[in-house]
Amino acid sequence: xxxxxxxxxxxxxxxxxxxxxxxxxxxxxxxxxxxxxxxxxxxxxxxxxxxxxxxxxxxxxxxxxxxxxxxxxxxxxxxxxxxxxxxxxxxxxxxxxxxxxxxxxxxxxxxxxxxxxxxxxxxxxxxxxxxxxxxxxxxxxxxxxxxxxxx
Amino acid sequence: xxxxxxxxxxxxxxxxxxxxxxxxxxxxxxxxxxxxxxxxxxxxxxxxxxxxxxxxxxxxxxxxxxxxxxxxxxxxxxxxxxxxxxxxxxxxxxxxxxxxxxxxxxxxxxxxxxxxxxxxxxxxxxxxxxxxxxxxxxxxxxxxxxxxxxx
Amino acid sequence: xxxxxxxxxxxxxxxxxxxxxxxxxxxxxxxxxxxxxxxxxxxxxxxxxxxxxxxxxxxxxxxxxxxxxxxxxxxxxxxxxxxxxxxxxxxxxxxxxxxxxxxxxxxxxxxxxxxxxxxxxxxxxxxxxxxxxxxxxxxxxxxxxxxxxxx
Numbered sequence: 001x002x003x004x005x006x007x008x009x010x011x012x013x014x015x016x017x018x019x020x021x022x023x024x025x026x027x028x029x030x031x032x033x034x035x036x037x038x039x040x041x042x043x044x045x046x047x048x049x050x051x052x053x054x055x056x057x058x059x060x061x062x063x064x065x066x067x068x069x070x071x072x073x074x075x076x077x078x079x080x081x082x083x084x085x086x087x088x089x090x091x092x093x094x095x096x097x098x099x100x101x102x103x104x105x106x107x108x109x110x111x112x113x114x115x116x117x118x119x120x121x122x123x124x125x126x127x128x129x130x131x132x133x134x135x136x137x138x139x140x141x142x143x144x145x146x147x148x149x150x151x
Numbered sequence: 152x153x154x155x156x157x158x159x160x161x162x163x164x165x166x167x168x169x170x171x172x173x174x175x176x177x178x179x180x181x182x183x184x185x186x187x188x189x190x191x192x193x194x195x196x197x198x199x200x201x202x203x204x205x206x207x208x209x210x211x212x213x214x215x216x217x218x219x220x221x222x223x224x225x226x227x228x229x230x231x232x233x234x235x236x237x238x239x240x241x242x243x244x245x246x247x248x249x250x251x252x253x254x255x256x257x258x259x260x261x262x263x264x265x266x267x268x269x270x271x272x273x274x275x276x277x278x279x280x281x282x283x284x285x286x287x288x289x290x291x292x293x294x295x296x297x298x299x300x301x302x
Numbered sequence: 303x304x305x306x307x308x309x310x311x312x313x314x315x316x317x318x319x320x321x322x323x324x325x326x327x328x329x330x331x332x333x334x335x336x337x338x339x340x341x342x343x344x345x346x347x348x349x350x351x352x353x354x355x356x357x358x359x360x361x362x363x364x365x366x367x368x369x370x371x372x373x374x375x376x377x378x379x380x381x382x383x384x385x386x387x388x389x390x391x392x393x394x395x396x397x398x399x400x401x402x403x404x405x406x407x408x409x410x411x412x413x414x415x416x417x418x419x420x421x422x423x424x425x426x427x428x429x430x431x432x433x434x435x436x437x438x439x440x441x442x443x444x445x446x447x448x449x450x451x452x453x
Contacts, residue, residue: 004393011452014390018446021383025436028379042372045425070193076227076378077179081172083386084234088165091155123196134176144169150162221344227378228330232323235385239316242306274347285327295320301313 009099013090016103017083020110024079027072030118031065038062071117074130075110082106082137089140092147102136109133160250164241167254168234171261175230178223181269182216189213222268225281226261233257233288240291243298253287260284311401315392318405319385322412326381329374332420333367340364373419376432377412384408384439391442394449404438411435 004010034040040062041047047058086106090099113129115121155161185191191213192198198209237257241250264280266272306312336342342364343349349360388408392401415431417423 005395005450008452011450014393014446014450015452017390018387018443021387022440022443025379025383025439028436043369043422043428045422045428048424067194072379076382077176077223080227080231080382080386081176084231085169085172087238087389088168091165093156120194120196122199126194126196134179137176138173141169141173144165148156148162148165150159150166218345228327228374231378231382232327235382236320236323238389239319242316244307271345271347273350277345277347285330288327289324292320292324295316299307299313299316301310301317 007090008096009094010090012096012100012103013086016107017086020079020082020107023111023114024072024075027068027075027114031068031072034062034065034068038064040065067120068118071114074113074117078130078133078137079110082133082140085137085140085144088144088148092144094143102140106133106136109136158241159247160245161241163247163251163254164237167258168237171230171233171258174258174262174265175223175226178219178226178265182219182223185213185216185219189215191216218271219269222265225264225268229281229284229288230261233284233291236288236291236295239295239299243295245294253291257284257287260287309392310398311396312392314398314402314405315388318409319388322381322384322409325409325413325416326374326377329370329377329416333370333374336364336367336370340366342367369422370420373416376415376419380432380435380439381412384435384442387439387442387446390446390450394446396445404442408435408438411438 005014035042039058040060041058044055044059047055050058086103089102109129109132113126113133116125116129156165186193190209191211192209195206195210198206201209237254240253260280260283264277264284267276267280307316337344341360342362343360346357346361349357352360388405391404411431411434415428415435418427418431
């Protein structure tokens with residue numbers, strides 16, 4: 001088994017995969033932070049100690065919380081396909097330099113995507129980083145399907 | 152490492168996994184297409200050049216956009232478990248014919264599920280393709296747990 | 303290929319991964335159950351045989367359905383990163399006892415999280431099980447990045 005972790009491409013994949021997944025997971029504490037500072041909760045038991053009037057107020061959606069949630073959702077829709085396709089891609093034995101280019105580009109895109117989403121940078125910064133990240137995954141999927149095809 | 156990609160079951164898994172993930176990823180451009188043609192956006196910076204009145208209109212939800220998003224969400228909830236269970240299933244060394252049956256059935260179900268969701272086919276077409284896809288994943292999970300069990 | 307499934311750590315990972323994924327997948331039938339018993343649907347074709355007045359009623363959101371959906375979403379946001387990081391973690395060759403501790407703790411946390419979410423247990427039961435589950439994943443990610451780092 002150890003031989004997988006001795007392969008340089010697989011080591012590079014592991015590194016960048018862990019980085020983008022950690023980035024994605026950090027959206028949850030960020031959402032929690034916005035929920036607390038903006039006073040916007042989704043569950044009644046989270047505001048159980050408050051008066052009925054306060055509860056009503058605290059259970060309303062807040063734009064900052066919704067923005068963080070949309071960003072998290074976009075990560076789920078893009079980072080997880082990258083991970084799964086990337087795992088298969090790493091197993092097809094690509095050149096280390098080509099693999100690193102894919103992984104670095106994707107990680108950079110997603111970090112920039114989150115920054116532009118949360119800090120509300122003007123478009124097309126968010127749109128372009130989203131599309132470029134997807135193209136990286138499509139490029140890896142193309143390599144996977146052109147190397148291994150058994151229908 | 153190369154020996155994984157020389158295994159026929161793993162090659163079949165790789166092929167169908169890439170297909171269903173690509174299908175899932177295509178929901179994002181479809182949602183973007185509906186957002187543009189139906190004029191329904193989620194973020195203020197996406198409509199920054201419009202007048203205040205137009206903005207209000209463009210930031211409302213549209214049924215077609217919401218439908219594409221629900222379909223995408225259903226893919227996340229079903230395709231990703233299939234991928235992860237399928238990866239473990241492929242490693243348990245099943246018969247190629249049995250594995251192909253699982254993978255083909257699942258891919259067929261999900262493609263039909265998307266068609267019936269987006270083109271609003273009458274029920275139970277969407278419901279049945281959803282349930283059949285889940286049963287395929289359950290069947291693979293059963294094989295995984297009955298072959299490998301270390302609690 | 304068979305050598306992966308002869309490794310005890312990988313077998314333990316496979317077992318717990320299948321368990322938490324099955325738990326996550328069961329949120330879908332639970333949501334469907336709430337949709338039917340509470341009379342709350344998201345798609346018009348699901349209520350096509352009803353009168354116009356009834357349709358309007360049946361297409362409204364119900365708190366129980368929304369709660370099950372939030373719980374499912376939280377699973378997606380936590381179980382899938384655990385799976386992906388856990389797969390890489392298992393490949394770094396940790397001690398069996400350390401790996402089992404991580405996997406058992408995570409599975410326990412997520413099962414308790416679902417129970418406390420669906421049965422509306424008072425906080426901080428849901429919050430703590432959510433945070434503890436995340437810490438397990440962070441601990442595995444730390445091990446992965448400190449063993450394998452190729453930027």
